[in-house]
Amino acid sequence: MHISEIINHFAEDRENYFNAAVPPIAQSANFCYKTVEQMRYALQNEHQVPFYTRGSNPTTDLLRKKLAALEHTEDALLFASGSAAISAAIIANVAMGDHVVCVQKPYSWTAKLLNNILGRFGVTHTMVDGKDFANIKNAVQTNTKVIFLESPNSWTFEMQDLEAVANFAGEKGIITMIDNSYASPILCNPADFGIDIILHSATKYIGGHSDAVAGVLCCSHDMSMKIFKGEFMTLGATISPFNAWLLLRGLRTLPLRIKQAANSAAALVNYLENHPMVEKVYFPFSSSFDQNHLAEKYMKGNAGQFTIVLKTTDTAMIEKFCNAFDFFLLGCSWGGYESLAFPAITLYDSLNYNSGIFPPNMIRFYAGLEEKELLLQDFEKAFRAIQ
Numbered sequence: 001m002h003i004s005e006i007i008n009h010f011a012e013d014r015e016n017y018f019n020a021a022v023p024p025i026a027q028s029a030n031f032c033y034k035t036v037e038q039m040r041y042a043l044q045n046e047h048q049v050p051f052y053t054r055g056s057n058p059t060t061d062l063l064r065k066k067l068a069a070l071e072h073t074e075d076a077l078l079f080a081s082g083s084a085a086i087s088a089a090i091i092a093n094v095a096m097g098d099h100v101v102c103v104q105k106p107y108s109w110t111a112k113l114l115n116n117i118l119g120r121f122g123v124t125h126t127m128v129d130g131k132d133f134a135n136i137k138n139a140v141q142t143n144t145k146v147i148f149l150e151s152p153n154s155w156t157f158e159m160q161d162l163e164a165v166a167n168f169a170g171e172k173g174i175i176t177m178i179d180n181s182y183a184s185p186i187l188c189n190p191a192d193f194g195i196d197i198i199l200h201s202a203t204k205y206i207g208g209h210s211d212a213v214a215g216v217l218c219c220s221h222d223m224s225m226k227i228f229k230g231e232f233m234t235l236g237a238t239i240s241p242f243n244a245w246l247l248l249r250g251l252r253t254l255p256l257r258i259k260q261a262a263n264s265a266a267a268l269v270n271y272l273e274n275h276p277m278v279e280k281v282y283f284p285f286s287s288s289f290d291q292n293h294l295a296e297k298y299m300k301g302n303a304g305q306f307t308i309v310l311k312t313t314d315t316a317m318i319e320k321f322c323n324a325f326d327f328f329l330l331g332c333s334w335g336g337y338e339s340l341a342f343p344a345i346t347l348y349d350s351l352n353y354n355s356g357i358f359p360p361n362m363i364r365f366y367a368g369l370e371e372k373e374l375l376l377q378d379f380e381k382a383f384r385a386i387q
């Protein structure tokens with residue numbers, strides 16, 4: 001099925017909701033039945049039939065079907081946040097005494113789950129530089145149950161060889177998971193390369209308007225049932241029907257938004273790579289990116305994120321540069337309408353620069369939906385401020 005068919009038509013059930021072009025928001029916690037037989041059927045099929053909204057809901061289920069189709073998986077589960085989806089996926093696949101292999105520098109709250117929480121329940125982990133597949137292979141122990149990938153990752157876009165990891169893990173019966181938030185389902189479909197669970201912060205590209213926090217995991221029907229009956233229902237980080245509806249609306253324009261952001265990001269990267277005040281640019285599709293071959297193999301194109309390292313390490317200058325932007329708002333996240341700058345300098349507790357994993361002169365950017373000429377002018381203005 002073509003992406004545009006999935007997004008605009010697949011699984012819509014218009015005749016059952018007054019022929020409305022847009023699905024209604026089933027803003028109901030509870031679903032009630034006329035007979036015991038009907039109620040029993042709903043309860044026993046809670047995974048798919050509306051019974052209670054912590055389990056399933058018609059608005060959320062429509063979104064589930066579309067996201068599973070976009071990620072080439074059998075099923076999907078929606079969560080109140082990306083972090084909730086990641087936590088449920090990992091916790092569902094480990095027990096006391098098990099071990100997780102995770103890439104170095106995953107999303108910060110993924111790291112916290114492994115570093116601060118799972119250890120309390122006897123689950124250990126090893127974080128490795130996943131750029132080299134041998135490091136992942138060598139970190140696997142007899143008790144390893146999960147390999148957690150994030151490709152590309154958030155700031156420096158390190159990638160992993162998905163096919164190599166999936167083949168190796170498949171032989172050993174280890175579950176593979178990937179945080180695919182960088183790429184969205186439009187640019188990369190890890191299930192095609194054998195990855196078991198695909199996770200997204202749907203807050204980013206899928207929602208696309210910076211107005212809803214949500215997460216999704218995409219996987220096989222069996223895995224989905226296992227997680228649904230366990231962590232999904234128990235931890236209960238349910239997406240609201242209204243947020244599911246906002247995501248359905250956001251999804252309609254996902255390919256268009258990605259195209260605009262990607263086009264602007266590529267133009268800005270080209271400008272920045274030739275700028276005398278820039279030390280380095282991180283961008284997976286840049287010819288200078290050391291894993292360019294993996295970007296070409298696994299992604300259909302670039303997204304809107306890129307990171308620069310300024311030549312100056314003077315903190316006053318770095319702040320002046322960031323404060324000079326009109327269109328790049330200072331904030332985290334990406335994938336919304338608004339362009340964003342996230343200076344690494346904000347990650348430090350104090351001005352103790354030895355404490356961070358990124359240098360203070362590193363800044364992550366997201367090119368939003370403004371025309372690229374405006375964004376280029378914004379960079380010119382910021383550079384003028386520190387000349």
Ligand SMILES: *Cc1c(COP(=O)(O)O)cnc(C)c1O
Pocket residue numbers: 081082083084107154179181182200201202203204213214215333
């Ligand atoms: C934002 C983000 C998350 C967490 O998602 P939330 O929706 O904020 O909980 C996870 N991974 C990556 C790569 C992210 O950017």
